[in-house]
Amino acid sequence: MxxxxxxxxxxxxxxxxxxxxxxxxxxxxxxxxxxxxxxxxxxxxxxxxxxxxxxxxxxxxxxxxxxxxxxxxxxxxxxxxxxxxxxxxxxxxxxxxxxxxxxxxxxxxxxxxxxxxxKLYILTPKGFVTRMCPFWLAKLGEEEGLKKAIYEYYFFLERLNTKTARELAGKHSGLMERLIKELKK
Ligand SMILES: [Fe+2]
Ligand SMILES: [Fe+2]
Structure with missing residues (x-):
């Protein structure tokens, strides 16, 4: 202690x-x-x-x-x-x-x-938009940065270890899917 x-x-x-x-x-x-x-x-x-x-x-x-x-x-x-x-x-x-x-x-x-x-925050719409996307866009530019951010979303979503984190990320997954679909347009 x-x-x-x-x-x-x-x-x-x-x-x-x-x-x-x-x-x-x-x-x-x-x-x-x-x-x-x-x-x-x-x-x-x-x-x-x-x-x-x-x-x-x-x-x-x-x-x-x-x-x-x-x-x-x-x-x-x-x-x-x-x-x-x-x-x-x-x-x-x-x-x-x-x-x-x-x-x-x-x-x-x-x-x-x-x-x-x-990882949890970047798997929520707010964290994805305010942290994951700006981070990769600043590094790789608009097109490649967005691709990388979306890739990382799925990468980390699949690699959560705990039931607690999976449940919390799961609560945002519907909205995240819609957001990613819009961003890909
Ligand atoms: Fe780190
Ligand atoms: Fe960190």
Whole structure:
């Protein structure tokens, strides 16, 4: 169990690390993922504190070149140990962060929760329009960006791990289908 002081240090560290991230991966994203992660963890029998901290730190290396999951896992583990967090706790957080940007058939419950918490918003009409589409359009231009955003929608929809996230995404799927049909026109 982390102390209030340790939690404050984690938030401070996270905010500092993500300052240079693109506008879709700054602290507001981490906070939203953390809220989802706590809710999913409670429903799915994962450790809520591991999920919350993994969510708060999962994109701390997003602005660096290379694999931001692996780099973020190492940096988060080192930081958690430096503030006196338990070794097993730091390892569990690092594992979830390591796999948040990689496919895996053998996820820990916390890794499953982090993956789903990170992806759920972009599978809703609001998240798709305000986050997924602008992100890919800025990277690839209008035509290719839209194709990629639609591809990613189905990619992540099929790869949700938890029943809770699948149910929530399912509630939006009818509207998402109509939206995608309109966007393809
Ligand atoms: Fe990420
Ligand atoms: Fe993320």
């Amino acid at each position: 982390l102390t209030r002081g340790q939690k404050e240090k984690i938030i401070e560290f996270s905010k500092k690390c993500v300052e240079k991230n693109d506008r879709w991966h700054r602290f507001d994203h981490l906070e939203m993922v953390a809220q989802n992660a706590i809710m999913f963890a409670k429903k799915e029998g994962a450790d809520p504190e591991v999920c919350e901290v993994a969510a708060l730190l999962h994109d701390i290396c997003k602005a660096e070149p290379g694999d931001h999951g692996t780099a973020g896992a190492c940096k988060a583990r080192e930081f958690l140990l430096s503030i006196g967090a338990d070794g097993a706790f730091a390892d569990a957080v690092a594992e979830a962060i390591h796999f948040h940007d990689k496919e895996s058939r053998d996820r820990s419950p916390e890794s499953a929760v982090l993956w789903d918490s990170d």
